[in-house]
Amino acid sequence: MTRLICGIRGLALAAVLATGCAPAGAQELYAMAGGQYTPSLKESTYSYAVEYAHNLSDYSYASFTWLNEGHVTDHHRDGYSPQIWLRWPSRSRTFLVSAGVGPYRYYDTTYANKTGSVTDAHGWGVLYSAAAQWYFRAPWVLQLRYNYAQTSESIKTNTLLIGLGYQFEGSTAPGPVPPSHYDLSTPRLEMTAMAGKSVQNNFHSPQGTAWGAELRARLTPYIDAIGTYLDEGDTHVVKRKGVAAQLGLVREFLDHHADVGLAGGFYLARDQDYLVPSNTLVGTVTNTQVLGLLTMTTTWRVTRMFHLRAYWYRTLTTNGRDTDVLLAGLGFSF
Numbered sequence: 001m002t003r004l005i006c007g008i009r010g011l012a013l014a015a016v017l018a019t020g021c022a023p024a025g026a027q028e029l030y031a032m033a034g035g036q037y038t039p040s041l042k043e044s045t046y047s048y049a050v051e052y053a054h055n056l057s058d059y060s061y062a063s064f065t066w067l068n069e070g071h072v073t074d075h076h077r078d079g080y081s082p083q084i085w086l087r088w089p090s091r092s093r094t095f096l097v098s099a100g101v102g103p104y105r106y107y108d109t110t111y112a113n114k115t116g117s118v119t120d121a122h123g124w125g126v127l128y129s130a131a132a133q134w135y136f137r138a139p140w141v142l143q144l145r146y147n148y149a150q151t152s153e154s155i156k157t158n159t160l161l162i163g164l165g166y167q168f169e170g171s172t173a174p175g176p177v178p179p180s181h182y183d184l185s186t187p188r189l190e191m192t193a194m195a196g197k198s199v200q201n202n203f204h205s206p207q208g209t210a211w212g213a214e215l216r217a218r219l220t221p222y223i224d225a226i227g228t229y230l231d232e233g234d235t236h237v238v239k240r241k242g243v244a245a246q247l248g249l250v251r252e253f254l255d256h257h258a259d260v261g262l263a264g265g266f267y268l269a270r271d272q273d274y275l276v277p278s279n280t281l282v283g284t285v286t287n288t289q290v291l292g293l294l295t296m297t298t299t300w301r302v303t304r305m306f307h308l309r310a311y312w313y314r315t316l317t318t319n320g321r322d323t324d325v326l327l328a329g330l331g332f333s334f
Contacts, residue, residue: 027251028053028176029260030143032163036069038155045070047159049145050296052251052262053085055176061085063100064262066296067127067147069157076203077154079106080294081127093175094136100129107314107322108154109201119320120201125151133165135175141165168253190216192309194329200235201322208233210325224248226263226295230313230325238321242269244293259299267293267315292316307331 029052036047047070053063063085068078083102090096104127112119131145147159169177195211212230219225226248231241248263272286294314301307313325 027055027168028141028165029168030141030163030165032143032145032161034159034161036072036157036159038072038075038157040155041072041075043072045072047161049147049159049161049163051143051145051165052260053165058089058176059087061087061098061176063102065127065129067104067149067159069149069159072155074110075155076109076201077106077157079104079125079127079149081105083127083129085129085131087133087176089175093173094134096133096135096175098129098131098133100131102127104149104151106149106151106154107201109203110154112320118202120317120322121154121320122316123151123153125149125154133176138174139167139170141167166253168251188218190214190218190307190331190333192216192307192329192331194309194311194327196311196325196327198232198235198323198325200237201324202237206235206237208235208239210327212325212327212329214329214331218250222249222251224250224261224263226265228293230267230293232315232323232325235323237274238323239272239274240269240315240323242267242271242288242291244268246293246295248295248297257301261295261297261299263295263297265293267291269315273319273321289318291318301333305333307333 031050033048035044037044047068049065049067051063051065053061055061063083065081081102081104083100085098085100087096087098104125106123106125108121110119110121128148129145131143134142136142143163143165145161149157167177192214198208198210200206210231210233212228215227217225226246228244230244244265244267246263246265248261250259250261252259269291270288294316296312297309299307299309309329309331311327315323
């Protein structure tokens with residue numbers, strides 16, 4: 001099982017879950033967009049990212065970032081990175097500069113060296129970052145961020161991003177909010193039915209119709225236990241379905257009406273792979289295997305009992321046939 005998918009992309013996720021288990025809970029969420037430059041190819045492309053930041057003190061914080069590095073010749077790459085940051089606030093605390101570093105787990109749609117076929121190559125690198133944040137009007141933050149992704153088996157890239165952030169906790173003082181106590185008030189059990197599409201991670205991005213169902217239990221104000229049935233549909237590269245068990249980090253905001261979450265775990269899947277040597281379909285092979293599953297999610301609670309939830313699943317395979325599964329669902333809480 002190839003080292004259980006290298007720990008289910010999991011050492012990175014475990015680091016994030018560890019920060020979320022701390023008694024403090026002052027966090028920020030950023031969406032950013034910009035450009036990427038690959039020196040070895042002398043090519044530029046777009047880039048965008050989502051960052052979840054957890055304040056540790058006035059001078060340090062931890063973050064988890066998903067970074068999409070766009071499309072350059074023979075490389076469509078994205079990845080995840082937990083980072084530790086040091087920051088230096090101005091006297092007014094409205095402007096800060098920061099520097100961070102952490103491991104980078106990337107997923108690169110490229111050509112396999114031995115066979116020449118398209119694969120989703122997995123690997124590790126280091127992500128070095130610098131940022132400037134402007135807390136111009138609570139709870140909104142403007143961030144300018146630079147990243148350098150250093151890898152040994154894939155391309156090295158530079159990204160420059162700008163974006164908007166949201167502070168989950170308010171404060172009368174400007175700048176980042178220090179850690180504080182947080183109380184749980186939402187229901188502890190949820191059931192959700194969802195539907196959407198799956199996208200195969202190759203240069204053509206074929207799609208299938210996907211659906212699923214989820215049972216979610218709130219263990220602590222920050223941790224969910226999650227059981228999922230997932231049918232990824234048929235992308236004409238794989239036809240896959242199965243059950244998954246995950247642990248997730250969750251954070252509520254807007255007075256408990258909304259939340260964001262990140263989860264990881266194991267996915268027992270019935271997988272029908274299409275055999276496509278030399279770009280000619282010759283048959284299929286079916287097997288059951290344990291894969292990895294990484295999930296990002298956000299929720300809007302219409303009432304205390306009913307909610308809307310959006311999901312982004314990334315399946316983690318050993319044969320380069322990863323998929324992204326995008327679903328929206330209606331759920332019941334009790």
